[in-house]
Amino acid sequence: MAAQLSVEDLLDAYRTMKTIREFEDRVHVEFAKGGIPGFVHLYAGEEASATGVGMQLREDDRIASNHRGHGHCIAKGVDVKGMMAEIYGKKTGTCHGKGGSMHIADLDTGMMGANGIVGGGPPLACGAALAHKLKKTGGLAVVFCGDGASNQGTTFEAMNLATVWQLPLVFVFENNGYAEATASRFSVACKDIAERAPGFGMPGRIVDGHDFFAVHEAFAEAAERARSGGGPSLIEHKLDRFFGHFEGDNQNYRPKDEVKRLRENACCIKRFAAAATSEHGISADQLAAIDAEVGALIDEAVAFAESSPDPAPEDLMTDVYIKY
Ligand SMILES: Cc1ncc(C[n+]2csc(CCOP(=O)(O)OP(=O)(O)O)c2C)c(N)n1
Ligand SMILES: [Mg+2]
Structure with missing residues (x-):
């Protein structure tokens, strides 16, 4: 499979994963300083999932997030500086500072929105996939959901409808083992979320979500099925989050050294770099150059966010459906 990936693809994949990691590690630091309002949930540790999927999407493909x-936003091409400013609640943000971390949306890049409602994404993705089907665009929709969201009624309804309507839709379940503080082994009734797929008439696969190459390969198959009229698929990525559920979570439901162990032994970026340099002819210098580029981008994004203006009081009445 890796043969289908050019050196350029691999460098792009590394750049995306590294951008996500640096973005999240930096938001963690800045949040602790008190500069960021609201609630923040970080994605560090799960980068291979968004990246292996996102890099195979067309601009008009749509994603629903959580x-x-x-x-998910970075992998779909949302501007990183705009995202940082959005998280800071600034006027220059992707949604003019009105959405914040949990509601970043950018329809121009096909990112239909992060979503504070657990299980809110799957029905939206059905709608986007239906639009592609009716317009015969060859496009598809992807919904990224957690193990917690896999138990929601909205998710079951969307899975059923996706098969009934044979929608070009891929359900990507990012099973990081926890929903807030509840371990998925307590809350998910079956051993693997993928076991549910046949009950909804679609194929389901379990994938090591720490392995970029495995993610890429599984999604390539599901995307091909969707684009060629073969209907929906389910992919379960087994992976881990490197921070708490939210910033400020003391994580007393996790073994003390769990995160340290995961960062050492289950890091998708370290794993990718090792494979890229030993098996795909990429040099450590090429990766180091990307590290430097990404570091500069994140510095620039934070400086941009910090120096941007807050929305003005009159902006309260713009970007809303109803004007009072
Ligand atoms: C409908 C709904 N119920 C409960 C919550 C509170 N809540 C926010 S995140 C979360 C856990 C989600 O877990 P999961 O889907 O596994 O995603 P993860 O946080 O692990 O990425 C819960 C219960 C919510 N936001 N929406
Ligand atoms: Mg989870």
């Missing part, structure tokens, strides 16, 4: 959405 509360842990920064990685």
